[in-house]
Amino acid sequence: MADPTPIEALVLGLVQVLLVLLVAPLLLGITKRVKSRLQYRRGPSLFQPYRDLAKWWRKEAVESDAASPLTALAPPMVLAAVVVATLLVPLVARRAPLAGWGDLLVVVGLMALGRFVLALSALDAGSAFGGMGSSREVAIAALVEPALLLALTGAALAAGSTDLGAIATAGAAAGTAWFTPALLLGAGAFAIVAVAESGHEPIDNPDTHLELTMIHEGMILEASGPRLAMLTYAAELKLVLVVALFAAAFLPTGMAADLSPASLLVAVVAALAKLVAAAVILGLLDATLAKLRILALPALLATASIVALIGLATRLWLPA
Amino acid sequence: MPGVSSPAALVGALAMIAIAVLLGLATVAALAPRSRANPRGLPPALSALACAGMVVLGALVLLTGEVVSARAGSVLGLAPVDLRIDRLSAFFLVVLGVAGAASSTYAIGYRAHGSSDRDRTEAAFPLFLASLALVFGAHDAFAFLLAWEVMALTSAALVVGSRPSPSVARAGYFYLAMTHLATAALVVAFAILASSSGTTDFASFGPAAASLPPVGRDVVFVLLLVAFGTKAGAIPLHVWLPRAHPVAPSHVSALMSGVMIKAGIYGIVRFGLEILGPGPEWWGLLVLVIGVASAVLGVLYALMEHDLKRLLAFHSIENIGIILIGVGVAILAAGHGAVALAVVALTAALFHTLNHALFKSVLFLSAGSVQAAAGTRDLNLLGGLARVMPVTALAFTIGAAAISGLPPLNGFASEWLTFQGLLGAGAATALSPVTRSAALLAVGGLGLTAALAVACFVKATGVGFLALPRSPGAAAARETSRWMGASMVALAAACIGVGLAAGPIAAGIATIAGGVVGTAPVGAAVAVTIVGPGMGGAVYGPAGIGAVLLAVAAASWFVGIRRRPARRAPTWTCGLVPEPAFEYTATSYAKLIRLYFGQVLRPVREVTVELHPGTPFPRTVRYHGEARHLIDERVYQPLHRAAVGAAQVTRRLQNGSLQVYLAYTVTAVVILLVLAR
Numbered sequence: 001m002a003d004p005t006p007i008e009a010l011v012l013g014l015v016q017v018l019l020v021l022l023v024a025p026l027l028l029g030i031t032k033r034v035k036s037r038l039q040y041r042r043g044p045s046l047f048q049p050y051r052d053l054a055k056w057w058r059k060e061a062v063e064s065d066a067a068s069p070l071t072a073l074a075p076p077m078v079l080a081a082v083v084v085a086t087l088l089v090p091l092v093a094r095r096a097p098l099a100g101w102g103d104l105l106v107v108v109g110l111m112a113l114g115r116f117v118l119a120l121s122a123l124d125a126g127s128a129f130g131g132m133g134s135s136r137e138v139a140i141a142a143l144v145e146p147a148l149l150l151a152l153t154g155a156a157l158a159a160g161s162t163d164l165g166a167i168a169t170a171g172a173a174a175g176t177a178w179f180t181p182a183l184l185l186g187a188g189a190f191a192i193v194a195v196a197e198s199g200h201e202p203i204d205n206p207d208t209h210l211e212l213t214m215i216h217e218g219m220i221l222e223a224s225g226p227r228l229a230m231l232t233y234a235a236e237l238k239l240v241l242v243v244a245l246f247a248a249a250f251l252p253t254g255m256a257a258d259l260s261p262a263s264l265l266v267a268v269v270a271a272l273a274k275l276v277a278a279a280v281i282l283g284l285l286d287a288t289l290a291k292l293r294i295l296a297l298p299a300l301l302a303t304a305s306i307v308a309l310i311g312l313a314t315r316l317w318l319p320a
Numbered sequence: 321m322p323g324v325s326s327p328a329a330l331v332g333a334l335a336m337i338a339i340a341v342l343l344g345l346a347t348v349a350a351l352a353p354r355s356r357a358n359p360r361g362l363p364p365a366l367s368a369l370a371c372a373g374m375v376v377l378g379a380l381v382l383l384t385g386e387v388v389s390a391r392a393g394s395v396l397g398l399a400p401v402d403l404r405i406d407r408l409s410a411f412f413l414v415v416l417g418v419a420g421a422a423s424s425t426y427a428i429g430y431r432a433h434g435s436s437d438r439d440r441t442e443a444a445f446p447l448f449l450a451s452l453a454l455v456f457g458a459h460d461a462f463a464f465l466l467a468w469e470v471m472a473l474t475s476a477a478l479v480v481g482s483r484p485s486p487s488v489a490r491a492g493y494f495y496l497a498m499t500h501l502a503t504a505a506l507v508v509a510f511a512i513l514a515s516s517s518g519t520t521d522f523a524s525f526g527p528a529a530a531s532l533p534p535v536g537r538d539v540v541f542v543l544l545l546v547a548f549g550t551k552a553g554a555i556p557l558h559v560w561l562p563r564a565h566p567v568a569p570s571h572v573s574a575l576m577s578g579v580m581i582k583a584g585i586y587g588i589v590r591f592g593l594e595i596l597g598p599g600p601e602w603w604g605l606l607v608l609v610i611g612v613a614s615a616v617l618g619v620l621y622a623l624m625e626h627d628l629k630r631l632l633a634f635h636s637i638e639n640i641g642i643i644l645i646g647v648g649v650a651i652l653a654a655g656h657g658a659v660a661l662a663v664v665a666l667t668a669a670l671f672h673t674l675n676h677a678l679f680k681s682v683l684f685l686s687a688g689s690v691q692a693a694a695g696t697r698d699l700n701l702l703g704g705l706a707r708v709m710p711v712t713a714l715a716f717t718i719g720a721a722a723i724s725g726l727p728p729l730n731g732f733a734s735e736w737l738t739f740q741g742l743l744g745a746g747a748a749t750a751l752s753p754v755t756r757s758a759a760l761l762a763v764g765g766l767g768l769t770a771a772l773a774v775a776c777f778v779k780a781t782g783v784g785f786l787a788l789p790r791s792p793g794a795a796a797a798r799e800t801s802r803w804m805g806a807s808m809v810a811l812a813a814a815c816i817g818v819g820l821a822a823g824p825i826a827a828g829i830a831t832i833a834g835g836v837v838g839t840a841p842v843g844a845a846v847a848v849t850i851v852g853p854g855m856g857g858a859v860y861g862p863a864g865i866g867a868v869l870l871a872v873a874a875a876s877w878f879v880g881i882r883r884r885p886a887r888r889a890p891t892w893t894c895g896l897v898p899e900p901a902f903e904y905t906a907t908s909y910a911k912l913i914r915l916y917f918g919q920v921l922r923p924v925r926e927v928t929v930e931l932h933p934g935t936p937f938p939r940t941v942r943y944h945g946e947a948r949h950l951i952d953e954r955v956y957q958p959l960h961r962a963a964v965g966a967a968q969v970t971r972r973l974q975n976g977s978l979q980v981y982l983a984y985t986v987t988a989v990v991i992l993l994v995l996a997r
Contacts, residue, residue: 041636045603047333057880058537060887061881061884061885061886061887062886062887062888062889063886063887063888063889064888064890064891065888065889065890065891066704066788066890066891066898067714067888068707068786068971069706069784070717070786072705072877072881072886073877073881075874075876075878075880075881076873076875076880077869077873077875078866078874079775079872079876080870080873080876081867081869084865084868084869084872084873089870091844098399098864098865098868100726100861101859101860101861102859102860102861102865102866103859103860104637105739105740105860106727106736106860106865109725109726109727109736110727110865112724112770112774113721113727115774116721116724116726116774116777116778118924119774119775119778119779119782120717120781120786122782122866123778123782123783123786123903123904124782124786124789125787125891126703126786126787126788126891126898126900126902126903127389127892127898127902127903127905128893128902128903130904131903131904131908131909132904133784134904134909135779135908135909135910135911135912136912138771138774138778138779139773139913139916140777140914141771141774141775142768142771142775142913142916143916144769144771145768145770145771146764146765146767146768147764147772148767148768149763149764149767150763150764153743153746153760153763156743156745157743157746160414160747162739162740162743163859169980191619196905208421211596218536220366222891224886225884225886226880226881226884227878227880227886229880230876230880230883242416255386264554275670287945294912295915297333297916298916299767304967305764307919308764309760309761309764310747311946312757312760313757316746316753316756316757316760317753317757
């Protein structure tokens with residue numbers, strides 16, 4: 001495969017940027033629609049998340065009189081961290097829009113940056129709910145991050161690089177030979193932590209406002225107006241990020257290697273199909289699973305780490 | 321001074337003389353009475369200048385690649401003191417110079433808790449700086465041990481101060497005892513090497529080590545690891561560190577955590593890796609395991625702390641662990657001749673050494689400002705400082721983000737390289753499957769460490785600086801002296817600058833690492849991106865990432881925040897008046913992690929409820945919780961009891977009667993004569 005010319009790379013990058021930025025709220029709409037249908041409700045319009053964002057954007061922001069300047073600075077920083085992370089992951093094309101500036105470790109690092117700023121700003125108003133959400137978020141992240149890294153390590157070892165473009169290219173080139181036991185176990189582990197990262201059942205309930213069960217909602221409880229819009233949009237975009245990361249490492253089928261109209265069309269459809277499938281699955285989970293007790297989460301998330309480790313062990317110890 | 325051969329050598333010699341004179345003057349000024357000609361700020365100002373001289377000297381060697389050496393006659397008529405500043409020494413000298421200059425500048429405006437103008441222990445500070453510089457520059461076992469001891473004694477004096485409370489004196493005693501165990505191990509290791517080579521010159525130690533039998537090399541390696549691991553604060557030899565670092569004045573804590581424990585890293589790299597050379601696989605594996613254990617346990621114990629400086633001390637253990645992971649992989653790779661991988665891993669370790677010196681200094685210095693301003697370092701009594709101490713809060717937050725390994729700051733760059741080293745070891749088919757599995761397990765361990773560090777620093781920053789103050793002291797806190805603010809801001813800016821310029825800096829460090837491993841670096845870095853050859857050319861371009869982050873954040877801030885000012889209103893607390901009691905404390909913030917990792921932390925929880933007499937209504941509820949330190953309880957306390965018991969037994973030998981002592985002497989002579997016959 002020849003490297004795309006700079007112009008081609010630019011076009012492919014722009015296609016992905018637009019697709020990712022525009023489709024993110026729709027995924028939440030799909031998840032909610034699936035959930036309500038399974039609950040015998042009609043549910044809101046698929047485009048309700050866009051309307052919510054527009055509504056919040058027009059509203060006045062109110063902040064706590066205990067807050068420091070961090071409360072105003074945090075939403076742009078959280079949004080920037082998620083946007084940049086998303087631009088580092090190949091989804092439509094095998095080259096990510098910001099390819100060459102960072103690998104999967106940088107993506108994980110940027111996710112941590114967003115979490116750091118958000119969890120910190122949640123403490124700024126001095127509300128108990130903020131502290132509750134924030135302390136839960138960082139504790140769960142401590143269980144998620146090792147599993148995430150170990151799951152991706154399997155793909156990185158198979159490709160011989162931590163660069164996501166290189167991983168996607170190696171995966172696409174290998175065809176079905178890509179799906180070794182090591183990789184499939186890594187994909188399973190990733191699927192578990194993806195649910196945690198995107199904040200869905202059985203780990204977090206995106207619809208709750210009951211204080212005892214909030215994690216992400218607890219952290220953004222004090223946000224309002226454009227700030228709430230930014231933080232919610234960042235959360236919606238994070239789902240795209242997690243799905244794109246999964247697709248790049250474990251399911252690089254259909255990604256465009258060049259700029260011919262046919263391959264571009266295939267690539268956009270494939271990317272959309274992956275995103276919509278993830279949204280539907282999350283809706284199914286939300287509707288059918290109860291939230292796990294917060295003290296039962298280590299069992300689930302440690303399982304993810306162990307599954308990923310077993311995958312790595314098969315790679316090291318089984319004859320190839 | 322020997323014959324000066326080149327301009328670089330001349331400048332180097334002048335710098336050495338200037339450093340020695342400035343530190344000497346600083347010591348004299350600290351001992352002399354205060355006067356108009358000798359104000360309180362003079363000794364630290366002289367120390368800061370001397371540290372600038374160290375940076376010049378180190379930079380000179382690093383930029384020209386020329387080794388600067390000197391021989392300072394025979395000190396005390398014992399042996400000549402040989403100094404030799406090569407690239408590795410120069411690197412540590414620069415780390416010392418930068419952290420030392422910042423700490424000394426800070427000390428100009430800083431009055432340590434309970435210190436008076438007549439406190440003469442401050443005179444130990446310039447001596448401490450000098451001994452650290454000598455440790456990094458010594459090229460002879462005698463000079464090294466001399467500097468090593470002075471370093472231990474001066475730092476102990478600084479920890480204890482002139483009028484210590486019983487708990488501080490105990491911490492200082494503990495520190496001295498542990499550091500002397502380390503020195504004992506070091507003396508034995510050097511004695512083995514010196515008896516094999518016939519001299520105490522480090523240049524002869526390499527061939528001497530090569531001529532030792534494998535068992536001898538193993539013994540020397542383990543002794544060195546014990547000695548330098550104790551100084552570095554690696555688990556399980558860390559127990560002195562969380563006791564000594566918090567009680568020292570904050571500029572001393574910064575220097576101990578930022579630089580002194582790195583003397584242990586310097587020792588392992590210089591002697592374990594460079595002089596002992598390639599060893600069996602278990603050497604590297606052992607260092608790697610110690611590194612992972614230190615990183616994970618260090619951060620877990622840090623999370624359990626609500627004393628800000630004790631929390632930071634445990635993070636020093638964590639970061640030493642991260643550095644040791646890099647060193648361990650470097651030893652593993654060098655043992656198998658995988659030079660490129662060894663260079664990456666050692667670059668990661670040295671880079672993290674520099675980064676930790678920067679962010680840990682800024683954190684300790686701002687903790688010192690907090691303590692000076694609010695009168696406490698208990699996080700559960702702080703809060704709300706961001707509005708009254710904005711400079712300190714900003715510096716602490718940047719340091720917290722850097723130590724948490726967040727891009728695009730400096731901590732992430734070196735952790736990124738450490739990950740590349742681990743993945744490279746996991747992919748290296750030359751290593752045994754056990755070692756490769758350990759390296760991949762360490763990937764999970766390092767990920768866990770990074771995520772827990774985020775949790776801990778959200779806790780420290782959020783509880784300490786945000787929301788409402790929890791005590792009158794925190795409410796009355798004000799920003800302290802400008803000298804202190806300036807040094808913190810400079811260090812925080814360095815955390816950002818080094819993070820953005822990580823590519824060229826890593827390239828420079830790779831040259832040093834290449835010299836240690838014994839080769840020129842193999843494509844380890846290019847101008848703007850760090851490239852990890854361990855894993856087929858993955859890249860990280862911190863400047864580009866930083867620029868895009870800034871652009872997106874600034875754009876959304878401009879349209880969504882700046883043009884839409886917020887109305888301020890009280891926090892909603894379900895109808896009650898907001899008060900600090902609603903806020904999460906450091907203890908409650910870490911509760912979930914305390915429960916998740918209960919198997920390791922063994923939390924103890926005592927709740928005492930006192931009822932109003934004759935009613936079921938509580939009058940007072942007292943809560944006490946702490947994590948138990950298993951290594952302290954299961955290893956050190958039994959050892960301590962055994963040592964005291966043994967001392968009680970041997971004490972009977974010493975009954976004060978001269979006749980009995982003479983009898984001992986006669987018996988000893990007779991036994992020696994019989995043996996020597």
